[in-house]
Amino acid sequence: MNFQFLINLLILLFQYSILALSFSLIYQVIRFFHFAHAVVFTSGAYFAFLICVFWGCPLLFAIPLAIICSTILGCLIELLIYKPLRKKRSTALVVMLASLGIYIVLQNIISMVFGDDTKSIRTWQVVEGINVFGARITPVQIIIVVTSVLLLIFVAFYLHSSKTGKAMRAVANDPELANISGINSNKVILTSFAIGSALAGIAGILVSLDVDMTPTMGMNALMMGVVAMIVGGVGSIWGIVLGSLLLALAQNLGVWYISSQWQDAIAFAILLIFLLFKPEGFFGKKLKKATI
Amino acid sequence: MEYLLHILILIGIYTILSVSLNLLVGYTGILSIAHAAFYGVGAYVAALMALNLHTPFLLNLLIAVIASGIFGALVGIPSLRLRDDYFVIATFAFQIITFTILNNLVDFTGGPLGLPGIPQPNIFGFEITTHIEFLILVIILTGVTFWISNKIVKSPFGRLLKAIREDEVFVKAAGRNVSDAKVKVFVINASLASVAGVVYATYITYIDPTSFTIMESIFIISIVIIGGSANLKGSIVGSIVLVALPELLRFIGLPNSIAANIRQILYGALLVIFMLWRPQGFLGEYSFGQKPLVNGKKPE
Numbered sequence: 122m123n124f125q126f127l128i129n130l131l132i133l134l135f136q137y138s139i140l141a142l143s144f145s146l147i148y149q150v151i152r153f154f155h156f157a158h159a160v161v162f163t164s165g166a167y168f169a170f171l172i173c174v175f176w177g178c179p180l181l182f183a184i185p186l187a188i189i190c191s192t193i194l195g196c197l198i199e200l201l202i203y204k205p206l207r208k209k210r211s212t213a214l215v216v217m218l219a220s221l222g223i224y225i226v227l228q229n230i231i232s233m234v235f236g237d238d239t240k241s242i243r244t245w246q247v248v249e250g251i252n253v254f255g256a257r258i259t260p261v262q263i264i265i266v267v268t269s270v271l272l273l274i275f276v277a278f279y280l281h282s283s284k285t286g287k288a289m290r291a292v293a294n295d296p297e298l299a300n301i302s303g304i305n306s307n308k309v310i311l312t313s314f315a316i317g318s319a320l321a322g323i324a325g326i327l328v329s330l331d332v333d334m335t336p337t338m339g340m341n342a343l344m345m346g347v348v349a350m351i352v353g354g355v356g357s358i359w360g361i362v363l364g365s366l367l368l369a370l371a372q373n374l375g376v377w378y379i380s381s382q383w384q385d386a387i388a389f390a391i392l393l394i395f396l397l398f399k400p401e402g403f404f405g406k407k408l409k410k411a412t413i
Numbered sequence: 414m415e416y417l418l419h420i421l422i423l424i425g426i427y428t429i430l431s432v433s434l435n436l437l438v439g440y441t442g443i444l445s446i447a448h449a450a451f452y453g454v455g456a457y458v459a460a461l462m463a464l465n466l467h468t469p470f471l472l473n474l475l476i477a478v479i480a481s482g483i484f485g486a487l488v489g490i491p492s493l494r495l496r497d498d499y500f501v502i503a504t505f506a507f508q509i510i511t512f513t514i515l516n517n518l519v520d521f522t523g524g525p526l527g528l529p530g531i532p533q534p535n536i537f538g539f540e541i542t543t544h545i546e547f548l549i550l551v552i553i554l555t556g557v558t559f560w561i562s563n564k565i566v567k568s569p570f571g572r573l574l575k576a577i578r579e580d581e582v583f584v585k586a587a588g589r590n591v592s593d594a595k596v597k598v599f600v601i602n603a604s605l606a607s608v609a610g611v612v613y614a615t616y617i618t619y620i621d622p623t624s625f626t627i628m629e630s631i632f633i634i635s636i637v638i639i640g641g642s643a644n645l646k647g648s649i650v651g652s653i654v655l656v657a658l659p660e661l662l663r664f665i666g667l668p669n670s671i672a673a674n675i676r677q678i679l680y681g682a683l684l685v686i687f688m689l690w691r692p693q694g695f696l697g698e699y700s701f702g703q704k705p706l707v708n709g710k711k712p713e
Binding site: 152153154202205206209210211212213214215216217218219221222223224225226228229230232233340344347351382383385386389390392393396397400 | 442444491492494495497498499501502503505506507509510513514516517627628631634635638671674675677678680681682683684685688689692700701702703704
């Protein structure tokens with residue numbers, strides 16, 4: 122165990138936190154698993170690649186534009202598919218199936234347009250990491266950690282204090298009661314999709330800056346976010362950070378002692394243990410038996 | 414001709430898979446995305462037995478069905494307690510873990526390289542090698558699967574499953590053992606899926622983990638949903654449409670790399686379209702229910 126272990130842990134921890142946060146913002150208000158979120162995440166990386174490498178725009182211009190594109194994609198999915206389904210009073214299973222369909226369609230469009238091979242937006246020379254107490258960390262990894270921390274603090278603050286944040290929590294808590302109190306739940310849901318998708322896009326870009334991109338990277342990343350969210354407890358930012366910490370720790374220890382091939386299995390084994398013994402997670406509200 | 418027979422065999426294999434999944438998804442109203450895992454368990458058990466122990470085909474089939482059923486019970490008993498979307502995530506987890514195990518236990522399963530040279534079936538001295546012989550075998554096994562599933566659906570147990578789908582709490586109140594019935598149907602669904610795996614392994618004579626991924630699970634779900642939930646004939650129609658339709662793309666002259674994507678886009682889009690306008694599918698009767706009205710009014 123050394124300092125490098127801590128740095129790897131930190132990078133993974135914040136990657137997962139942002140993913141889990143982006144997913145849980147949406148999940149809280151809609152209460153079904155929005156699988157297509159995986160492709161919103163991937164799209165962030167590919168939009169940045171398209172703008173930066175194909176059209177030759179500078180990276181600093183490409184990144185905000187790519188984030189906007191992912192946000193629009195997320196909102197379009199909500200407006201064109203989920204909202205009509207909600208109007209038809211579809212159950213969670215129907216919406217989940219539709220969202221699997223959206224995921225398949227969009228993921229295949231990406232791999233048709235860009236190809237299945239690994240793409241990179243890194244135009245700069247790969248530099249040797251900076252030496253910190255005998256461990257190596259690349260500048261990009263520092264950017265990932267710093268951006269993630271800032272975003273987490275910002276979103277936590279925003280949800281806690283702004284009017285929209287309060288409305289979101291109200292809808293998450295009881296959509297019917299929120300409607301009665303004059304909150305437009307459709308608008309709140311759209312806002313959650315916008316913020317969640319923007320965060321997913323940012324996460325996609327950050328990950329691709331570090332380890333490049335493939336069309337299928339989204340599902341795995343999303344599932345790590347979902348695991349962190351369930352382990353930590355839905356609807357709590359501290360829960361998300363704690364869940365991500367547990368997941369990152371288990372995976373890093375797994376790499377250290379077993380081998381990196383078993384990372385996925387470790388993550389999902391943790392998920393199963395929590396689902397079976399503590400489905401509300403660390404910080405989640407105790408759920409009624411019927412709703413688990 | 415060989416090509417046509419090949420398509421028909423594939424349709425048979427997918428009919429077994431979708432009919433068995435329909436018992437769970439359509440009749441009981443529980444969505445599982447671990448179906449490809451059971452398909453894979455069947456294929457690997459039969460392949461490993463045939464390769465290492467040189468046991469006859471029918472014994473392999475029997476052991477594969479039992480092994481997959483036991484695996485189904487191990488997965489089902491703990492996770493069927495969960496509510497629908499949490500159950501979906503739990504089956505997702507089992508699917509990924511199964512894939513990881515198949516992929517990483519290199520000494521045992523061959524890992525990503527798979528298992529080549531699986532012997533073709535030999536039933537009481539009768540070798541099945543040509544396409545037409547395989548087609549007959551597949552038709553028999555599909556027929557048996559369909560017959561068993563149909564028997565189950567028409568039986569009192571089948572009506573119990575439908576009742577659970579419509580109102581679980583009510584069935585509980587009427588004194589029926591809901592969790593027991595759910596586990597039973599899950600085990601049946603797992604065992605029948607393994608039949609398809611055994612046929613696939615001996616037909617192709619080569620298996621690797623990529624045939625049993627989450628995408629395969631979603632494809633089987635699409636067949637069930639698009640063909641029609643809670644209608645076994647619908648699953649046959651779904652298999653024919655979703656297996657044969659993409660083959661037509663070859664004749665338009667699309668390059669192979671794009672054709673694979675187009676095929677997935679096709680069934681993904683069909684899934685979304687059906688969910689929006691006809692959630693019960695072509696022939697189905699069950700549309701996964703609707704949320705209750707709020708004070709007699711539709712929500713905005």
